[in-house]
Each structure stands twice: as C-alpha cells, then as structure tokens.
Amino acid sequence: MTEINYWLMKSEPDVYSIKDLRNEVNTLWDGIRNYQARNFMRSMNIGDKAFFYHSNTKPPGIVGLMEIIEKNLIDPFQFDENSKYFDPNSNKNNPRWDCVRTKYICEFKNILTLKELSETYTAEELTLVRKGNRLSIMPINKNIAKELLSKLEKF
C-alpha cells in the first residue's frame, strides 16, 4: 500500500475552475512549465489528494478537493505550435513536460481563503502563504492537510 500524500494545485478560475472539474469529472492537469512543479507531479502517487486552489481571483483560496488518478502522462501541448504551452525545445523521444490526471471529489461549501490560511500558518508550515510564492503545485504537510479537511468539513 503506497502512502497517501497531499498537494495543492492552483488554477485561475477564469481559465479552469472547480465547477469545470465537477462538470468534467476528471481532467488532464496540463500546462505546467516549471521544473519544480513538474517534479512534484512526478513524485505524486495514484490516490494522492490535492486541494484545488483558485488563484488570481477575489478572494484567492482553497475551493475543493480532487484525487490523482493517473500520472506520467505526456503533456500534448508542448508539441502544439498553436498552443501557448508549445515548447520548441521538447523532443518527442524524450518529452520535457508531463502531467497528471485528477478526479473531482468535492467542492467545499465555503472558500478557505489565503488570508485565513496566512493568519493560521507560517510560511514554513504552509509554503502557500509565503509572500511571492509562485509555485502552482506544492506539497502540503499531512497533519496540516488533515486540519484543513476537518475545518472544511465543518463549513
């Protein structure tokens, strides 16, 4: 039995929201063009849980939960010249960018805002609240993840 890990994955709701995921049921989490975020995806296990975070919106925060159901999938847009995610330096024999597939679990009744999170946790406990943090995918400490889940259930 592989250990379950917890993650946080950001998306701008204008581009792809928790409601889009609910309608679609599952989705390819594509367009990641940051090596650290990509490496986090590579270290995910099937069955891991991920908090869905709405970024670049008012207010930003955690809005739902999803599960990792597939990994090591080639991101097709790196080879699509018409995509903003096209990477001319990626090689089909050795693709540079991959992605995971996530499945909708739930949308929380209330948003757990970044403001609330930053009032509860330090930048060391929760890298999400670190000022200027630009990572779109990051791990969440297991104990903190469980605290967040129990808080979100009480909404």
Next chain:
DNA sequence: GCCAACGTTGGC
C-alpha cells in the same frame, strides 16, 4: 498598477 520573489536567458 505595483511589486516581491523567483526562473530564464545570454553575454562574457
């Protein structure tokens, strides 16, 4: 619009 906090690129 501003700016913090990076990541990337390219000259040397």
Next chain:
DNA sequence: GCCAACGTTGGC
C-alpha cells in the same frame, strides 16, 4: 560560472 536584464506569477 557569474550576473544583469528580462519575464512570469499572483497577491494586494
């Protein structure tokens, strides 16, 4: 390898 210039994310 160093570093300046530039680009991006994303909160505020």
